[in-house]
Amino acid sequence: MIKRKYQICSNCIMDTTDPNIIFDNEGICDYCKNYKITILPNWNSGDKGNIELLRIAEIIKKNGIGKDFDCIIGLSGGLDSSYAAYVAKEIMGLRPLIFHVDAGWNTDKAVGNIEKICNGLGLELYTNVINWEEMKDLQVSFLKSQIADQDLPQDYAFFSGLYKFARKNKIKYVLTGANFSTECCREPLEWGGFPGIDTLLVKDIHAKFGKRRLKTFPLVDILTYKLFYRYILGMQVFKPLNLLPYLKTDAEKLLMDKFGWEPFQHKHHESRFTRFYEDFWLPRKFGFEKRRAHFSSLILTGQMSRDEALDRISKPELSEEFLQKEFDYVADKLDLSREELQSIFRGNNKTFNEYKNKIKLIRFGAYLMQKLGLENRLYR
Ligand SMILES: [Zn+2]
Numbered sequence: 170m171i172k173r174k175y176q177i178c179s180n181c182i183m184d185t186t187d188p189n190i191i192f193d194n195e196g197i198c199d200y201c202k203n204y205k206i207t208i209l210p211n212w213n214s215g216d217k218g219n220i221e222l223l224r225i226a227e228i229i230k231k232n233g234i235g236k237d238f239d240c241i242i243g244l245s246g247g248l249d250s251s252y253a254a255y256v257a258k259e260i261m262g263l264r265p266l267i268f269h270v271d272a273g274w275n276t277d278k279a280v281g282n283i284e285k286i287c288n289g290l291g292l293e294l295y296t297n298v299i300n301w302e303e304m305k306d307l308q309v310s311f312l313k314s315q316i317a318d319q320d321l322p323q324d325y326a327f328f329s330g331l332y333k334f335a336r337k338n339k340i341k342y343v344l345t346g347a348n349f350s351t352e353c354c355r356e357p358l359e360w361g362g363f364p365g366i367d368t369l370l371v372k373d374i375h376a377k378f379g380k381r382r383l384k385t386f387p388l389v390d391i392l393t394y395k396l397f398y399r400y401i402l403g404m405q406v407f408k409p410l411n412l413l414p415y416l417k418t419d420a421e422k423l424l425m426d427k428f429g430w431e432p433f434q435h436k437h438h439e440s441r442f443t444r445f446y447e448d449f450w451l452p453r454k455f456g457f458e459k460r461r462a463h464f465s466s467l468i469l470t471g472q473m474s475r476d477e478a479l480d481r482i483s484k485p486e487l488s489e490e491f492l493q494k495e496f497d498y499v500a501d502k503l504d505l506s507r508e509e510l511q512s513i514f515r516g517n518n519k520t521f522n523e524y525k526n527k528i529k530l531i532r533f534g535a536y537l538m539q540k541l542g543l544e545n546r547l548y549r
Pocket residue numbers: 178179180181182183197198199200201202
């Protein structure tokens with residue numbers, strides 16, 4: 170492969186570390202263009218969005234009559250899901266069950282926030298604790314696979330756990346904190362952003378490197394939840410944060426003032442593993458900075474200046490001393506010696522294409538979704 174000359178967008182901070190990024194004559198990237206042409210015209214956070222939000226609320230309430238809960242929300246303790254819980258209860262007037270998956274990596278702040286949100290809003294919390302031995306075995310398998318997508322075991326546990334619970338308890342509506350405001354610039358696939366839950370990929374990696382059977386680990390395949398759950402069981406996912414004004418600092422302030430909720434230094438810092446993965450493993454082993462996409466989203470939505478983003482990304486979010494301590498913590502928690510984790514870290518990088526996967530099918534599905542206008546974010 171011919172190495173591209175380095176280029177960074179003149180409007181956001183996405184750059185050629187995304188191998189497929191396209192720039193126009195003015196040096197503006199296709200994420201920026203997609204935001205302007207596809208996302209903005211379809212994003213109604215004003216009156217139109219409000220009407221839609223209340224219309225959805227009515228449907229959910231009506232279907233929930235006589236049930237203990239009318240919908241379910243997965244809560245990580247981070248900003249987006251915490252604010253979604255607030256919106257569901259206080260603005261939409263719903264009776265959500267708060268669902269949390271504990272995959273073993275919660276920071277104390279995340280645990281505190283979950284408690285504060287549930288107590289403050291008077292909502293019931295259900296915590297699904299993942300079998301740690303299975304979680305550990307899967308995570309070590311992924312590390313040994315050398316692919317960039319090291320957060321899939323946690324992500325899969327979070328989403329599959331929630332979908333399984335919702336199905337079992339016949340909860341039809343899922344509300345999520347997914348939103349354009351802080352996530353309109355989607356992380357490219359190459360940066361460890363494998364889309365959706367691909368059981369073929371997990372099973373292949375686990376078959377090659379795993380040591381114990383995954384007896385209880387929740388795994389619901391993308392085809393199962395996109396087709397069977399959606400069209401046969403009638404389960405629907407709503408993203409309320411796209412239907413009202415949602416600004417990061419305002420939302421943080423509201424949650425702090427109302428519930429004593431505590432903000433994180435950066436997106437995804439509620440999990441100790443994700444924090445380590447995104448601030449250490451991914452940039453240093455693979456050269457990918459997820460913050461580049463996070464900050465670009467904030468630039469596009471007018472919540473951060475490009476200069477501030479460039480300054481923030483010029484150094485890690487966390488100090489070297491802290492990151493080295495986290496390296497030891499992660500190794501120790503996964504029952505690896507520092508040397509073992511270091512040798513994996515130094516090993517040759519691979520991509521998910523070196524394992525069995527359904528990416529072609531998932532891409533085709535995503536292409537259809539875009540054609541049908543169901544997904545507006547840029548997705549190659
Ligand atoms: Zn751009």
